[in-house]
Amino acid sequence: MQIDIKHLESLSKLEFDERKEKQFEKDLEKILDFVDEITKLDLPKEDKSKAVSISALREDEPAVGDFDPLSNAPDKKDGCYKVPLVVE
Amino acid sequence: MDFLKMSIKQISDGVKKQDFSAEEVVKFFIDRIEKYKEYNAIIEVFDDAEQKAKAIDEKVKSGEKLGEMAGVPVILKDNILYLGHKMSVASAFMKDYVAPYSATIVKKLEKAGAVIIARANMDEFAMGGSTENSVYGVTLNSKDKTRVAGGSSGGSATAVALGLAPVAIGTDTGGSIRQPSSFNGTVGIKPTYGTVSRYGIVAFASSTDQASPITRTIEDNELVLKIMAGKDQFDQTSIENDFGVAKKTYTIGLCKELMDKIQKLEQYPLFEKKIKDFEKAGFIIKQVSVPHIASSLACYYVLTPAEATSNLARFDGVKYTTRAKDAKTIDEILIKSRSQGFGDEVKRRIMLGNFVLSSGYFDAYYKKAKELQQLLKKEFAKAFEKCDVIITPTTPDVAFKIGEKSKDPISMYLEDLFTVPASISGIPAISVPYAEKQGLPLSMQIMGKEKSESVLYDIAKCIMEEK
Numbered sequence: 001m002q003i004d005i006k007h008l009e010s011l012s013k014l015e016f017d018e019r020k021e022k023q024f025e026k027d028l029e030k031i032l033d034f035v036d037e038i039t040k041l042d043l044p045k046e047d048k049s050k051a052v053s054i055s056a057l058r059e060d061e062p063a064v065g066d067f068d069p070l071s072n073a074p075d076k077k078d079g080c081y082k083v084p085l086v087v088e
Numbered sequence: 089m090d091f092l093k094m095s096i097k098q099i100s101d102g103v104k105k106q107d108f109s110a111e112e113v114v115k116f117f118i119d120r121i122e123k124y125k126e127y128n129a130i131i132e133v134f135d136d137a138e139q140k141a142k143a144i145d146e147k148v149k150s151g152e153k154l155g156e157m158a159g160v161p162v163i164l165k166d167n168i169l170y171l172g173h174k175m176s177v178a179s180a181f182m183k184d185y186v187a188p189y190s191a192t193i194v195k196k197l198e199k200a201g202a203v204i205i206a207r208a209n210m211d212e213f214a215m216g217g218s219t220e221n222s223v224y225g226v227t228l229n230s231k232d233k234t235r236v237a238g239g240s241s242g243g244s245a246t247a248v249a250l251g252l253a254p255v256a257i258g259t260d261t262g263g264s265i266r267q268p269s270s271f272n273g274t275v276g277i278k279p280t281y282g283t284v285s286r287y288g289i290v291a292f293a294s295s296t297d298q299a300s301p302i303t304r305t306i307e308d309n310e311l312v313l314k315i316m317a318g319k320d321q322f323d324q325t326s327i328e329n330d331f332g333v334a335k336k337t338y339t340i341g342l343c344k345e346l347m348d349k350i351q352k353l354e355q356y357p358l359f360e361k362k363i364k365d366f367e368k369a370g371f372i373i374k375q376v377s378v379p380h381i382a383s384s385l386a387c388y389y390v391l392t393p394a395e396a397t398s399n400l401a402r403f404d405g406v407k408y409t410t411r412a413k414d415a416k417t418i419d420e421i422l423i424k425s426r427s428q429g430f431g432d433e434v435k436r437r438i439m440l441g442n443f444v445l446s447s448g449y450f451d452a453y454y455k456k457a458k459e460l461q462q463l464l465k466k467e468f469a470k471a472f473e474k475c476d477v478i479i480t481p482t483t484p485d486v487a488f489k490i491g492e493k494s495k496d497p498i499s500m501y502l503e504d505l506f507t508v509p510a511s512i513s514g515i516p517a518i519s520v521p522y523a524e525k526q527g528l529p530l531s532m533q534i535m536g537k538e539k540s541e542s543v544l545y546d547i548a549k550c551i552m553e554e555k
Contacts, residue, residue, distance in 0.1 A: 003443060007446075008439045008442055008443055008446075009439070011442040011446060012397070012426075012435070012438045012439050012442050013404075013419075013422045013423050013426050014423065014426055014427050014430075014435055014438065014439070015423050015424075015427050016427070024435070024436065024439065027436055027497055028436065028439055028440060028443065030497070030498055031389065031436070031440055031497060031498065031501075032440075032443070034386065034389065034498050034501070035386040035389050035390050035453070036386075037383055037386050038383065038386045038387060038390055038452075038453060038456050038457055038460065039452045039453065039456060041380070041383060041456065041460060043456070043459050043460060043463055044463065057324065058324060065189075066189065067188035067189040068188055069188070069407075071186065071188045072184075072185050072186065072188065072407065072408050072409050073406070073407060073408075074405065074406070074408075074409055074410060074411040075411065081406050081407065083406055083418050083421060084416060084417055084418055084421070086418050
């Protein structure tokens, strides 16, 4: 199984040096060969329909939690997470 | 007083009757943690543990009614939130994180009178089978210091085997309680999916994650799991589970599709002897079929990385404690914080998850694995029409040597061969020691139908009593 390691790095928001990149490419290709049997299985039809579905969710209601979600933020200001300027 | 010889019930009753104090109990176990430091099972002893024990003693003196774990020390795996205390998921990324609230299970344990005394080492983000992937270093096996503790709840299992607490809480996504329990000779259960609330536990693969107790005895295990169980308004997948009803005798299933693999194992003569013992004890042994069980491992290593990749997207250098120092733009914050913060195994699974979810591969991998998961659930349900439980070894062999498998991810993944089917099918499975090989414990795994934990505990008792 050939993979596009650069594409996966970008999807994963990760970066590697060249040596690590090679190692990861090799590892991932081995793992994908290992799980490859999945792609070859011929499964009965009735199991296909419901497999990927969104389970019933409760009604969405706004609520105030009893804890401060910002308590572990590396940088914050005025009750918000602080990050560098995103939009010019 | 030797609290090591006491069951959880005996400790709790003793504290309530004031035969001894919760403070004495907690001090006894904290001293043991200090004594067995070299095993690296414990990351941190909480400095308010003795204070909390004293508070229990005060309640006893004031006549307040206490629960079934009065003054019983509990160790938490380092992925469970305990208000005001550090929790790091054994990751450099989260080293300074302080829990802003307690997990539902922690609240339940405390309500029962338990005293949380420490947090235990684990594989980073619960990904691994050896507790070698921890920023705090490797945990040693309780029976042989040159071998791994198993993982990912390796710290919890080693801690219980060494008697550092009567119970440690672990989490199990594909075997992370059962495999380290097997390697250390402790009792570990992965309950029916949904039995235990996941609220306040760091998510790895939400559709299979379950927390549960690791103990020395079945009785202790059942007592603690019952306290932890129950529907929770903060976990939409949680359920009420009555654990079912134990019977007088059982039909034990051997899975046809796994038998050739089991027969090739070195431990097979011991396993076979145990099955014969069951027959002698009047149990019926039957071959049953779960046709696609052998594909469980591949299914698991598609589904869980996919879920992990979504769950770990929240670690972005913005919300949780660590941000790369050299990052200037928002994208750099994301990429550099994650690249510096996560260890290799976590990165491997994130990349793998992104692969199976990515355009062009989603249908062939992720969707197919979800279909297989549905099919496996049905196949297990059908098999359980013919038997009460299905038995396998928990692991292919005894604990392996430190470093033996850390270079080769696949050889590590193969450790999960017998444990992942129950995980992806949502059914309960318990690991219980049944024999020894060169002084190292071997365990049996008993899988049952949904909500049949009482049956698993009952059969597990037979195994442990005969041992």
